[in-house]
Amino acid sequence: MTVEGDAPELPEERELMTNCSNMSLRKVPADLTPATTTLDLSYNLLFQLQSSDFHSVSKLRVLILCHNRIQQLDLKTFEFNKELRYLDLSNNRL
Structure with missing residues (x-):
């Protein structure tokens, strides 16, 4: 996992990108930095x-989730992500 930006005490306007792409992940990491504004989980093995x-x-x-194996989405998956503006689910099995 690569985190770009300064995580401690980020001003509201700052962007923090966490790059977890191409890591053969089968599930979303549990230790994501709470201040993350952009998360790249592309090219993994996520299916659910x-x-x-x-x-x-x-x-x-x-949130970039392209090129995984996602087959379905629960309607509540993003209920706590009120700031989410861009979601890429291309090249999955939806």
Whole structure:
């Protein structure tokens, strides 16, 4: 996992990108930095998302989930991500 930006005490306007792409992940990491605004989980082996997977990253604005194996989504998956503006689910099995 690569985190770009300064995590401690980020001003509201700052962007913090967490890059977890191409890591052969089968599930969303539980230790995501809460200040993350952009999360890249592309090119992994994710096939299912839990409703709690993104609960800790409530400031998330951009979520990239392309090129995984996701087959379905629960309607509550992103209920705690009120700031989410861009969601890329391309090249999955939806």
